[in-house]
Amino acid sequence: MPLTRACFLEDRTLFLEREGRPLKVRAGIIVGADGSGSEVARWVGFPPPSRYLLGIQAIVPYDPERGDFIEIFLDQGIAPGFFAWVVPAEEGVARVGLATHEARGIRYRLKKLLEKLNSQPIKVRSGFIPIGARARTVKGRVALVGDAAAQAKPTTGGGLYPGIVAAKVLGEVLCGDHPLSLYERRWRSRLSHELRMGMMIRRIAERLGDREISYILAFLGRKKFLRMIGRLGDIDHPSVLLKALSRDWWEMWKSLKLRRRPAL
Template identity: 30%
Template structure:
C-alpha cells in the first residue's frame, strides 16, 4: 500500500491535519493505536482562539462555559479574572467529529493499529491482521507524548508531567467559573464545572503527592483518568520527510501545559508545508512549518518556560508574596487570554506599571532574566 501522507495519531492535531490534507486532494491514511477515538483525560477547557482553529463546530459538545477564574496561591491569596475565558468541551465526541470530517473529505483511518518503525523507507504497522508495510511520501507523528515516530528520529524529550483528573458527584466549582490552586512551584490543581458536576484535576511531577492533593478537595470521586503531559516543545519539529505535531512535538503551553490550541495551529501550518512540498514534488517537507510556529509562539513559550523555572524554585511564602503584588493589578490583567497566557497579561499592563513591578521585586526579576536567557539559549 502506498499513500501520500501517513499520519500516526488521531487526536485533534492528527485529525485536523488529516482533514486539511485530504481536502487538498492528497491520499491520506491516519492510524491510531487505540480502538476508539477520543481522549478522556484532557480537561477540555478550550479558549476561544482555539475554538476558532478547530475544523468543526464544537457547540454540540460543550458541557459548560467559563466566564470567571480564580488563581490561588499556596497560602490562599486570590487573583480573579472575568470575561469570555473558555468553553469546556467533551473531548471524546469532539475528537471523533474531527476524524469524521477528515473521512468525509477522503482520508482513511485504521484504529487499533500501531506504528512500529521504518524499514527500507517503509512504515511498519501492526494491526488486527498482523504486520504490514506502508509506503509513504511524508510521515507525520501526531502520536502523543510517547511518540514512536519521534523515536525513529532519535529525538529525546524532557521528562513529562503527570496529569490526573476525577469527577466530583456534586458541584464544588463556582457557577461558570474555574479555580486554579498553586500547590508547589508551577504545579497546580484545578476545579471546573462539568454540567451539574465538577471535575478536579492536578498536574505535577511523579514525585509529587498528586492523589493527596486531589483528596484534599474531593475525598470521594469517580472517573479517574491519568495522562502524561509534555514538559516543553522540541527545538525542531521535522527532519527530511518526517514531521511531528501536537504532543509528539511537545507543543504545549508552558504554564497551563494545555496542548490543543498549539497542536491544532501547528497542524494547519504543517498542512500548508506538506501541500506546498507535495505540489513541488519535493522529497522532504519544506521548513516554513517550524519557522512559522516559532514565530507565532516563540515569545510565549520561552518567557513562559523562564517564568515556570523561577516559580519552581520558590517556596510557598515567596509565591504568596508574588500573588499579593499581582493583586494590585487585578483589574488590569482580568481580561485573561487562556490561549496566550503570559503575553496577554503583559499587554494589559502599561510600561510604567511593568517597571514599577520590576523595581519592587528586583531579586525575582533578576532570577527571571537569568532563566529567560537560559531558555533562549536552549532554543538557539
C-alpha cells in the same frame, strides 16, 4: 482506520496492525501527532523534550455553584512547582487533577486533594506533559506536531492552542507543496516567543514557596492590576500582559527579594 495500531516505522513505510492482522502503508510524508509518548519520535530518533511534568487527574461527581468557573490551587504542598485544578466537565462531574515535577508521591497528593474537596474518584488517569519543545520537529520526510513535538505551554501544560496553530502551519506547508523544513521555521516563528516567555515564567514560579506566591497574588490583587489583567490577560499569549506589567513586576520582585532576605 478502526482498531489499527502503528507498530514500527521504517523509511517511509508504516507497519500497522489492523484488527490483529499486519498491514503496511507507504506514505510520502509521515506526521507524528501521537502525543507526549510519541512512538514516531522514538522510531525516527528525534531529540527529547527539554523537560517533562507528571500530571494526574480524576473524574469526580461535582455540583458547582457556578459551572463556568474553574478552581486553581497553588499550594506547593499539593503540586510542587506547578498547580492543581478543578474543571467542570459534562453535567454532574468535574476533572480534578494536578501536575508537578516531583513524580514521587503524586497519587498520595491527588488523594489529599480529593479529601480536601470531599470527593471520591470515578476514574483516574496519569501521564507526562512535555514542556520545552524538541530541538528538532522535522527529520527528512517526518514531522511532529502537538504534544509529540512538545509544543505545550510551560505556564499551564496546555497543548490544545499551540497544537492547533502548529497543525494549521503544517497543513499550509503540505497543501502548498513546500519543503517540510518550512514547517519547522514557520511554527517556531509563530510560537517560540510565547513558549520561551512561558518557560521563563515557569522557572521563576518553581523557585517560589507558598508565602511568596501569596505575596504576589496580593500584589496583583490591587485594582490597578486587576483592570490590566482583565483587559490584557490571555492564557495563550502571556507575554502581552507580562510586558505591560514589566515596570511594576520588577518593583514587586525587588520587594519580594527583600522580604525573603534573612534577618541579621
